[in-house]
Amino acid sequence: MDxxxxxxxxxxxxxxxxxxxxxxxxxxxxxxxxxxxxxxxVIRAYQAILNVDQLDLNQVxxxxxxxxxxxxxxxxxxxxxxxxxxxxVQSVYLMSGAYDxxxxxxxxxxxxxxxxxxxxxxxxxxxxxxxxxxxxKTYKHHGVLMETESADERxxxxx
Amino acid sequence: xxxNDSRSLHSFIARHVVDIPxxxxxxxxxxxxxxxxxxxxxxxxPDFDTPWHVREFTVFALExxxxxxxSNMGLLELRRAIALYVEKTxxxxxxxxxxILITVGVSExxxxxxxxxxxxxxxxxxxxxxxxxxxxxxxxxxxRPLTVETRRDNDFRLTRAMLERQATPRTKLxxxxxxxxxxxxxxxxxxxxxxxxxxxxxxxxxxTDEIYAELTHDGEHTSIASLPGMxxxxxxxxxxxxxxxxxxxxxxxxxxxxxxxxxxxxxHQYTMLCAPTMSQKAAIEALTKPETDVKVMADEYRRRRNLxxxxxxxxxxxxxxxxxxxxxxxxxxxLGISSRDFALKLLEEEKVAxxxxxxxxxxxxxxxxxAYATSMDNLQEAMKRMGRFVKRLKNS
Numbered sequence: 001m002d003x004x005x006x007x008x009x010x011x012x013x014x015x016x017x018x019x020x021x022x023x024x025x026x027x028x029x030x031x032x033x034x035x036x037x038x039x040x041x042v043i044r045a046y047q048a049i050l051n052v053d054q055l056d057l058n059q060v061x062x063x064x065x066x067x068x069x070x071x072x073x074x075x076x077x078x079x080x081x082x083x084x085x086x087x088x089v090q091s092v093y094l095m096s097g098a099y100d101x102x103x104x105x106x107x108x109x110x111x112x113x114x115x116x117x118x119x120x121x122x123x124x125x126x127x128x129x130x131x132x133x134x135x136x137k138t139y140k141h142h143g144v145l146m147e148t149e150s151a152d153e154r155x156x157x158x159x
Numbered sequence: 160x161x162x163n164d165s166r167s168l169h170s171f172i173a174r175h176v177v178d179i180p181x182x183x184x185x186x187x188x189x190x191x192x193x194x195x196x197x198x199x200x201x202x203x204x205p206d207f208d209t210p211w212h213v214r215e216f217t218v219f220a221l222e223x224x225x226x227x228x229x230s231n232m233g234l235l236e237l238r239r240a241i242a243l244y245v246e247k248t249x250x251x252x253x254x255x256x257x258x259i260l261i262t263v264g265v266s267e268x269x270x271x272x273x274x275x276x277x278x279x280x281x282x283x284x285x286x287x288x289x290x291x292x293x294x295x296x297x298x299x300x301x302x303r304p305l306t307v308e309t310r311r312d313n314d315f316r317l318t319r320a321m322l323e324r325q326a327t328p329r330t331k332l333x334x335x336x337x338x339x340x341x342x343x344x345x346x347x348x349x350x351x352x353x354x355x356x357x358x359x360x361x362x363x364x365x366x367t368d369e370i371y372a373e374l375t376h377d378g379e380h381t382s383i384a385s386l387p388g389m390x391x392x393x394x395x396x397x398x399x400x401x402x403x404x405x406x407x408x409x410x411x412x413x414x415x416x417x418x419x420x421x422x423x424x425x426x427h428q429y430t431m432l433c434a435p436t437m438s439q440k441a442a443i444e445a446l447t448k449p450e451t452d453v454k455v456m457a458d459e460y461r462r463r464r465n466l467x468x469x470x471x472x473x474x475x476x477x478x479x480x481x482x483x484x485x486x487x488x489x490x491x492x493x494l495g496i497s498s499r500d501f502a503l504k505l506l507e508e509e510k511v512a513x514x515x516x517x518x519x520x521x522x523x524x525x526x527x528x529x530a531y532a533t534s535m536d537n538l539q540e541a542m543k544r545m546g547r548f549v550k551r552l553k554n555s
Contacts, residue, residue, distance in 0.1 A: 006458075022465050157514060159340075
């Protein structure tokens with residue numbers, strides 16, 4: 001992967017001026033490449049990673065395994081993209097193994113998610129069955145630990 | 160005539176130990192450790208944590224009883240893993256049964272090599288600025304250190320001509336450390352070839368401390384042990400502290416021809432017995448898993464190096480581009496202040512800790528060592544503060 005993307009993936013707020021220094025490039029070159037990645041759709045969005053558990057949001061997240069019948073010409077894509085368009089659906093992945101699609105769905109409470117599953121999801125053409133699990137606590141999200149890491153325990157000066 | 164009980168304790172201490180000066184780094188540490196909110200560029204160890212799989216495996220090993228002595232040489236499984244790694248990475252092949260000795264860090268390996276090889280008065284050629292232990296270790300082994308000073312106008316390279324000027328018929332060993340602490344200097348292959356030729360012609364043994372080899376930022380690292388006719392006269396030292404961020408595990412190794420390994424082993428067996436068993440287990444885990452750990456860290460050091468070098472340019476501190484390790488050695492000589500005063504004032508006024516170059520040898524005067532084993536944010540803040548500080552010095 002382009003080192004520029006490695007840096008941004010690690011910290012999307014890194015300034016082009018700083019990135020230019022790290023990579024020995026000109027600032028203009030860095031800005032140009034970032035713009036290109038955005039245009040090509042390689043970079044799709046910049047988001048903050050929150051520790052939702054700290055926020056008391058009245059929100060639950062369900063992980064839902066979905067079995068679907070693949071369609072002739074189109075396979076899983078059509079039903080997957082239909083599902084993806086629901087705003088309560090956070091993530092959708094096509095999986096190998098015992099089920100086909102894995103969904104992360106957010107709702108205000110258990111009932112709201114249950115309604116979404118029974119009324120919207122399960123009734124979609126092609127959906128054979130669903131299996132819903134509720135998330136209890138987040139320990140790590142997108143490579144970021146949710147607990148504060150310990151302070152630097154190194155000696156202040158060493159050879 | 161003083162009676163026995165009036166004899167001062169100081170007079171009991173061996174003369175050659177008394178003569179060794181206190182490390183300039185310890186001195187500085189004492190001052191820094193009394194202060195709060197300091198950004199330290201003075202730390203000679205990685206800021207990364209030891210890769211989790213290594214730590215996790217160490218716990219597993221402890222649970223499963225890795226708490227006894229190992230053979231003096233170290234676990235054979237580890238020596239075999241090291242043999243494979245050194246062959247692949249450094250292009251030098253060693254017999255894990257007879258030519259690899261596991262030690263408590265490169266520090267112990269160096270001490271063993273010097274004690275095993277030096278008769279009182281034998282001379283050791285080494286280059287300064289260098290790691291703080293070299294000179295002291297030579298003296299502790301009753302050898303005579305011969306200093307070759309590397310210079311900034313030459314990017315702190317070491318050349319055959321510089322060695323020739325210092326060598327005498329009593330010179331027995333040549334001690335090398337590239338990539339270098341504190342300058343970050345690396346050697347060009349052609350320089351290394353000439354140095355090797357010099358060692359062969361003068362019949363010198365070479366001790367090479369290549370602890371920073373994996374953190375080579377430009378080009379490829381070449382080990383002197385891989386050059387023709389050198390393996391048989393080289394003691395190759397390496398370990399896990401820097402590239403794997405395993406400083407506290409205290410694990411290193413020496414690779415050398417069987418006779419030399421045997422001699423070092425003798426000293427090791429009577430003084431250390433063996434390296435910590437759980438650390439040896441950890442090292443097996445570190446070596447036998449893919450090297451992505453090392454690469455991720457090395458890439459980050461290189462990016463920081465780039466950032467820092469540009470930063471020094473901006474604030475007007477001339478600095479050779481460090482080719483490896485995680486140190487930059489900018490020059491402050493033109494500011495009309497000693498390295499020590501620069502470091503003290505910078506600490507006092509801007510709360511940034513750097514190490515005076517003189518801690519690494521007299522020719523380090525006029526320089527400070529800045530370790531970039533700290534976060535990008537810290538580096539940027541430190542550069543800002545140093546910039547302010549240098550500006551004030553120039554205007555005063």
